[in-house]
Amino acid sequence: QQQVKQSPQSLIVQKGGISIINCAYENTAFDYFPWYQQFPGKGPALLIAIRPDVSEKKEGRFTISFNKSAKQFSLHIMDSQPGDSATYFCAASRGAAGNKLTFGGGTRVLVKP
Amino acid sequence: DARVTQTPRHKVTEMGQEVTMRCQPILGHNTVFWYRQTMMQGLELLAYFRNRAPLDDSGMPKDRFSAEMPDATLATLKIQPSEPRDSAVYFCASRSGTGTDTQYFGPGTRLTVL
Numbered sequence: 001q002q003q004v005k006q007s008p009q010s011l012i013v014q015k016g017g018i019s020i021i022n023c024a025y026e027n028t029a030f031d032y033f034p035w036y037q038q039f040p041g042k043g044p045a046l047l048i049a050i051r052p053d054v055s056e057k058k059e060g061r062f063t064i065s066f067n068k069s070a071k072q073f074s075l076h077i078m079d080s081q082p083g084d085s086a087t088y089f090c091a092a093s094r095g096a097a098g099n100k101l102t103f104g105g106g107t108r109v110l111v112k113p
Numbered sequence: 114d115a116r117v118t119q120t121p122r123h124k125v126t127e128m129g130q131e132v133t134m135r136c137q138p139i140l141g142h143n144t145v146f147w148y149r150q151t152m153m154q155g156l157e158l159l160a161y162f163r164n165r166a167p168l169d170d171s172g173m174p175k176d177r178f179s180a181e182m183p184d185a186t187l188a189t190l191k192i193q194p195s196e197p198r199d200s201a202v203y204f205c206a207s208r209s210g211t212g213t214d215t216q217y218f219g220p221g222t223r224l225t226v227l
Binding site for chain 2 (some may be wrong): 072089096101102104
């Protein structure tokens, strides 16, 4: 069964701190690893994504680190802001399987001012 | 500003009633996904279509759920009969068929079955 395991389930960070969320996957055929951000009452929105041919991708304050051998990837939110308070989902998909997303369980992030 | 739209945004119904949820994908997107979000199961794929053809509906309870795309601008998800365990937020997402894996999610339909 394809699975993506995400941790922690929740985290609290002070404004300006670093939020780190980790995900592990099982299926080595996955070739696309996005992170989605979801605010209450809204649909998930793509935040940043990576492919397994690179080990790191940075967009502004958000960075994905990818470890292919360990089958793990993580999201780092630098200089966390109260507006970053949301639920974050990692996901994985395989292009040959229609890019169906398999989601992690989600991490609720609270950034305290 | 192109976006996925879903109607209704909220639906409260009684057990046994038929529920129809609608989705309008982003114009030009040829792949449409239906996801369900619950506290217990998280986000899970129910079905998806490419060029209006159903490609995978293995995530749906076949006896009560059905998904269709009558045309390129409309996808529907029906539950008949509905049960309390169907209470969830149902999301539609669409993706362009050319050169991108990004899925764009709609705002969801929050379904409550009493």
